Structures are given as C-alpha cells and as structure tokens.
Amino acid sequence: MKNIAVIGAGTMGNGIAHTFAQFGYKVSLIDTSQNNLDRGLATITKNLDRMVAKDKITEAQKKETLDNINTYTDLEKGAEYAGLVVEASTENEKIKLDLFRNLDKICPEDTILATNTSSIPITKIAAVTRRPEQVIGMHFMNPVPIMKLVEVIRGYNTSDETTNTILELSKNLKKTPTEVNDYPGFVANRILMPMINEAIETLYNNVAGVEEIDTVMKLGMAHPMGPLQLADFIGLDVCHSILEVMYEGFKKPKYAPCPLLVNMVRAGKLGVKSGEGFYDYSESRKAEKVSAQFTS
Template structure:
C-alpha cells in the first residue's frame, strides 16, 4: 500500500494528507475547489515550517513531504491507482453517501474505502457500495500530524483482513489505533460531545462565563484545553452535526443540542474557522464577546 487518496483539503483532509506524505506515502489530495487545494497545501507548508522551527524535522524532510503530495480537482483522476481512499469531506451524511457511491464505481475492486467521519454510521456508508467488507472508519484527531489516536471503526460487514490492514497502517504512521464498534459518535464523540454540550448549557443558563468554565475544566480536571475553546477549534457546526447524529441515533434527549449552540451556528459563528465563536479570533481574542449576544 503506497498510493493513498485523500478526499477533502480542509482541516482534517490536509492534516491526513500531511501525515501520510511525511511517512513516505504518495498522496493524491482531492477537492472540487482549486482554491481549497491551494489553501490546504499552504496549511501543510506552514505546519511543516513550524516543525522545522521546533527542530522536529529538517528542510529536506519538508521538501520530501511536499514532493509526495499531488493535487486533483477531478476525483476519477485523483483516486487512480490508490490502494486506500480516505474520505474527509464535510460531516454530512448525504454528501458522504454520494461520495462513496461514486468511489465504489470508479475505484479498483481491491481498493479499501475509509471515512474520517466522527459520528456517521460506517454500516450505513458501506451499504451504498458493492464492497461493504472493504469500507472502514479511520477517525483521526485534530491536529492530525500531532495527535496520536486514530479510532478504527468496523462496520457490520467490515472484514477482519481490512481491519488488520488499517490497524497496521495506522501504526506505520506513528499513530495508536483503537478499534471500536459502529454506534453513533463511536467512543470519542459519544463522550466528548455531551461534555461540550453541557458546557454550553452551563453558559446558556448563566452559571459562569466562557473563560470561567474553561478555567475550571483546565485547572480542575487537567484538560489541556477548555471545552468551549475546544468546540471553537472543532467547529461549532461540526459539534452541532455530531450531536444531531447522536440524537437521531439514540433518540435520547441528553444528546439534544443546546439552543445556544443552534443559534450560534445559524448566525455563522462557527469558531476558529469563521473568526468568531465562544472566543473572538478576529481581533484580540476577547472571551465571551460573541457568545453573550445569543444568551437571553
């Protein structure tokens, strides 16, 4: 397995491409937008420069990594000769099903199809293909080049051979793969998202402010980042999407998104990616500037 195709040049996609390329794999990075590809490659270059500054890699390592990446706006050309395709598109079930139907038609019959979904059923995704045994979840953590964990999610029909192959491949990337079963949110988000949602409820109910909530969790629970700041980095739209998937899957009100989260997403306050979320990333990063206007 030497040629890896990655679909989506956004935060997760470019991080996955970076990680494979730095480990010596030929990466075919695919996005329908040339602008997104350019931004993704610029992000990879910037992150490699940071690693050079921290003396983790050399200039030669950086160039070798970049040389391992080629970009495509045509998915058919992009997946050509790929042994593994990793889909890292937006967390939208209809979009992912559409992509996997297309991949099943254009990829070689032996190609493994993986999704970086953080909540959507692998079994549901696999069902739209003629190769459910070769469909698997590879849920990388953000930032991908740094975070060690990869959740490996087996669908109902995912074969033992494919699971073993992907577990071993993850280890070759310097990651620690952990196998989990296919239930909404898997393990990481089934635990994380209710905590983030409860943190937003705590803010919504006026118990404490943004910085106070994050400080309690950082200093009291030894979390490296507070849950509201983490939500900003994940993307509030992504948090909302995951909670909706879990709520629909479990039919349990404990997964119902907080009204504050819903309103902020409707207003386009998505966190770091939009410049505003629970914190202000566009100016001086003043806590609560944005969130307060949605609390009634």
C-alpha cells in the same frame, strides 16, 4: 498500499495528507475547489516549516513530504489508482454517501474505502457500495500530524482483513489505533460531545461565563483546553451535526443540541473558521469572550 487518496483539503484532510506524505506515501489530495487545495498545501507547508524550526525534521524531509503530494479537483483522476481512500469531506451524510457511490465505481476492486467521519454510521456508508467488507472508519484527531489516536471503526460487514490492514497502517504512521464498533458517536465523540453540550448548557443557564467554565475544566480537571474553546476549534457546526446524529441514533434527550448552540450555528458563529464563536478570533486579536447576545 503506497498510493493514498485523501478527499477534502480542509483542516482534517490536509492534516491526513501531511501525515501520510511525511511517512513516505504518495498522496493524491482531492477537493472540488482549487482554492481549497492551495490553502491546504499552504497549511501543510507552514506546519512543516514549524517542524523544521523545532528540529523535528530537516529541510530535505520537508521537501520530500511536499513532493509526495499531488492535488486534483477531478475525483476520478485522483482516486483511480489508490490502494486506500480516506474521505475527509464535510460532515454531511448525503455528500459522503454520494462520494462513496462514486468511489466504488472509480477505484480498483481491492481498494479500501475509509472515512474520517466523526459520527455518521460506517455501516450506512458501506451499504451504498458493492464492497461493504472493505469500508471502514479511520477517525483521526485534530491536529492530525501531532495527535496519536486513530479510532478504527468496524462497520457491520467490515472484514478482519480490512481492519487488520488499517490497524497496521496506522502504526506505520506512528499512531496508536484503537478498534471500536459502529455506534453513534463511536467512543471519542460519544463521550466528548455531551461534555461540550453540557458546558454550553451551563453558559445558556447563566451558571457561569465562557472563561469561567473553561477555567474550571482546565484547572480543575486538567484539560489542556476548555470545552467551549475546544468547540470553537472543532467548529460549532460540526459539534451540532454530531449531536444531531447521536440524538437521532439513541433517541435520548441528553444528546439534543443545546438551544444556544443551535442559535449560534444559525447565526454563522461557528468558531475559529468563521472568526467568532464563544471567543473572538477576528484578525490578529487574541481569543476574547464574545458578548452574551446569544444567551438571552
């Protein structure tokens, strides 16, 4: 399994490609947009430059990592020889199901199909393939090259062989894999997203402001980043999608997205990716509180 295909050149996809390539795997980074691929490679290069500057890797290791990555806009050409595919496309159920249908036709019979989904059921994704025993969740944390955790999620039909292969592969990447079962939100997001949602509710109810809420959680609970700033970095649209999946899966009101979050997503205030969320990330400005226009 030295040939890895990574689908999606965004934040998670380029981080996953970077990590595999750094540990000697040949990576096919696939995206429908050449611009996305170019941006993804630029991000990988910038992150590698930081590692060189901090003496974590050498210039030769940087070059070797980049040489291990090839880019494709054609799914078939990029994935046809992969031993493992890691899908890291947008958190959209229809897109993921269509991708896995196509991958099932394109890839060799023994290829493992993994998804980096934050919340969409692995069993549901596996059901559209003819190899459900070889479909698994491989949920990396952001930023991928730095964060140690990989949630390894077994679908209903995922085999022991597939699970053990992915657990060992994760260890080869110097990660700490943690096996979990296939329920909405898995473990990380089942705990994290209600906390973020409650922080947004606290703002919505005018209990405290953005910086005040984040300061309480950073200084009082020893969180490295406040929940509202973290939501901005995850993407408010992603937070909204994960909460919707959990609300649909559990039918419990506590998972329903806060109306403030819903309105911000509708308004295109998605966090870092759009330049504004709970904080302002426009141009070179430091993150600042946005106005309370969405709390009324």
